Amino acid sequence: MMKSRSDEEEYWNASKFKAFTFDDEDDDLRESKSAFESLAQLPDEDERDHVEEVSWSGEPVGSISRSVRETAASGRRTEGEAAFPARVDADLAKVNSGYSLSSLFKGRRGASVATLADVSGDRSGRTVAPEIRRPKSEKEDLVGDWSPQDAVNRMRQGKPVPLERFRCLQDKLRLLDRSVDAQDGNVITAVLIFLKKSLSKEVLFGELASRPTALRHLFAYLSESGDDALLADLYRALGRVEDAAVTRSHATTKYTLLHYKEHLSITDEKKKRDFLKSCLSLQFSPEDQVQLQDQVSLLERQMLIEATDRQAELGGKAEIFQKFPRRASILHMPLVTTLYYCCFYHYGQPEGSFSSPQNLRNSFKISEKQFFVTALSARAKQKSWRDVDALFAGRSWLGFTRKKSPLAFQVVVDILHRNSAPVHVLQEYVGLVDDADARMALAHKHKCHDLVINVSALHVGRAATSRDLSLLSSDVSRLQRPTAVARIPREGGGGVGGREEDRRAARRLANPLEELIGNSQRGSSPGDRAFCTFRGLGCNKKDLKQKQCEFVQMELSCWSL
């Protein structure tokens, strides 16, 4: 029932220094969990029985979904000879609805209940043939002439109406208008179905152009019943109505997308490509046209890659496919996935090759950031740290190599971490994180001890490097932005004021030792803040005490090295 002790320990250790976690609550959780463990060890004579009896579990014996599943299962076994499990029969005797039908009729809420039953009785009693079809003469004796309003009223009550009697266009339209006024979609659709059958498309579509609500119902009905052909006709007809360009473009867009949608049901790549190509002649907006063009070229590209790679895989020559077998074909995948695939399997290829990531990047105008993120994760996944490193290569104007990234280094670290990069790799990038606090927090989270030591040593020597200076100035500038500062308290949640934080950041540069010791007293080190930053998840300082002490001790010990 409970996790084993060792498992649990492992979990807590692992999460001890994670930044941005709910760690402050962990202590509570740990406490409750350990309280549980002691409970679980209590001598327990009949636990099993109770476990079974407790009825909060979702589906008690005799539940319908369960039984359906059983039917399905047994159906597979015996081809339709399935019967209910014996257990259900036993239940049958026990369970009783307790409410017979008669009680329904003489229930304490007499009036309303009886009406309900009446209604249902009435409904089931009559034959439910649609009176739409009944010959006119038959009805004429029973009822007089119905006005469109009467007809609509009857239909709303689910009563049969011979719609055939509305033969002239004026009547038909009045019927439609009354149904729209009645605001009952079911009736509107019913009238539309009748009109669709009894009017020519041209007349119907023409009249609907000035009746938006009815039109929407026809759209909905046609698309639910899968009559795409008529729907397309309708859009086309509306696109031709000589009105404002806006309307025309709306209808055209609708038509275009309806047609385009068909490609979703095509699985064969060649057919899909041809179909998409045919869509290019439709009137997409200029931006969407570009997207569609890209979709076609991407599919073509994927077909090329797929063919070559499948052969390489089967041939067994390419080592990479042996080492990392392909899990699925690349066909029909989004562009970014394709890019990832190429970065994974074809990274080093010359730019001229169709599967080269660079080539892909240029042909599809992939943004630098997007390319960078994808290449980074793909290379990290392969553990090619040299490639990862090379991604950041950049030269400053003085000719030094300096790591450059279109992404914040926090994000870089996160991506590397997700791809289980080893500490020595992570460390390098954690060191590049701009914000000192975030850097410290990440260093702790990823256990980059060297870095913690370095940072501390740096501070001890009071070596005011240029970066520290710039940091300081950025801190000062932050102080001057009241709006930014005002937001911080809520993130702090635990009472660490924004201004206070900034002041401390500045002070830390001056005297790290004091800062560290001060932290142990006040209970808020950078790491602590990281724990607290889950905005709004209020922090319990006391619960943090323990963790805090360990934390500061570690920081101090590193520093004293």
Next chain:
Amino acid sequence: MAYSGRKDSPELPDFSLLKRLARDQLVYLLEQLPGKKDLFIEADLMSPLDRIANVSILKQHDVDKLYKVEYKPIISTSDQLCFLIRPRIKTVKWISDVVNADKAGGKFRKYKIIFTPQKFYACETVLEEQGVFGNVSMDEWGFHLLPLDDDIISLELSEFFRDNYLAGDLRWVRTAGSALHLLHSIYGPFSKVYGIGRCSKMAYESWKEQAKEEEQKPRNSEIGNVFLIDRDVDFVTPMCSQVVYEGLVDDIFRIKCGCVEFGTDVSSSDKSIKVMLNSQDKVFNEIRNEHFSNVFSFLSQKARNLQVAYDKRRGMDIKQMKTFVSEELKGLKQEHRLLSLHISASESIMKKKTKQDFQELLKTEHSLLEGFEIRECISFIEEHINRQVSMTESLRLLCLLSLTENGLLPKDYRSLKTQYLQSYGVEHLLTFANLKQSGLLVEQQQGETLTVMESKVGKLVNDKTAGKLTDAFSSLARKNNFRALSRKLNLVPKSDDEYDLRLPRDMAYVFSGAYIPLSCKIIEQVLERDGWTGLEEVTKLLNGNEFAVTGKNGANNEAQRIVVVMFLGGCTYSEISALRFLGRERGYKFIVVATAIASSSRLLEALLGNHV
């Protein structure tokens, strides 16, 4: 949470009656087809059916075997088939195929379709077109309202949202009206009905129409007030990450019909377990409305108390022990199990949320709500998209951006859309079209000039046709004025003071103190003012369609404080929690009636265009 509010909240009406009614009606309908029969149930009706009946009840009424509707040829050998379905064309087509296959195979059977909650003409037309009209008998099962809990009633109509807010199809309006009518005839008469939104107004009118058909005997009313609200009045709230326990559980594990399935990581065994989440679960009942940060301390306190209770047995004599075992032990054990389950669930939630950098995500959402550092938010969203983090999550953030900023700048819209299509597939062109149509994700018009132009051109060219036709395509996208509303109604509390989530001071606690759900704020204001007076500017920003009607019957005081809030298009658990809070503060009891339980992922999935 400290309950600072009033303690004299009135008792809730007994809604189990609704279940009995539905069950008895179903039994009645089954008996209309005497003799042994096989029952085919639509997949999404199985859970609701499970809540009101069980297999033995069905068996008592000659149901032989149960099947799920799977749109495949059937293998039943019974000579009577009964289908319990929603009124959907696809399902009716499948039934027609079944009947026609039998005809071709020379099999003779009786068929009966039971539509719930009502049948549509469009479905009958299918039967007619497929040539099976006379072969199949039809009935309606008015199963409108399913009580999921003491204060939550659901219509379980997930398609309501798409049909109404994307397609503009009004077919569920009458259904909503009937649901209201049912409540009214059992628990009414209502003394006051408020509402806002197009659909709300229509549902109200539909109910009035239905109520007119029968007379109401004077009765003791149990529900005093009703508030109807359209989902598109407030799209912002469901697009926010939920941080109240029940909402989080729904976002992560998906509560289905009041029941959640916990995977193996929570059940700490090799099987997943299904658990009912409602007020019967004592542990859950105490934490469901809590902000997640309070849940842990609560659970550990609870665990300690439990330990104390167990420890009591020490030093008992035989007789005491006997009473302990017979009276307390079972309860304690049950609590023990519940507690361990919710601890594992919380643990699992925490793991998942930590993994996806929840903190940054919340920060971005809160900045969006506040209208602060929008550029940073956009680059955060971009990064989300670039890294192919969950498809719906990225979409949710895009929608939140559009809703709070009243549309995206054309430049941003294009760039974000391109990146989205590159990451998740070009076929999402269809999704973007849907989102645009429903008004969730739109491009800002370059000034008002264009729209003025449009209408001028429209007027010049023809009568009103042009404008109306445009209407048919796009009028569903209501103008969103979130920023102005937020200022008028003070939805975003001032940021410089601390917000103590343990002692929440307003409904903003359901979003970590950063935002009061718009929908709930409107309800609060209207109840406080007993109408819309003084809220004229707000209603204008909400695109109007507000109403407040006083009924004939003055209900007694107790019932006056019972308020039914009907969300047309779905309601989130966070909103339910906020209303419960409001109820405690003001001495109301809220009953939430929703067309379905909503969440950002459910709403967005309904609008995805990448499936066939």
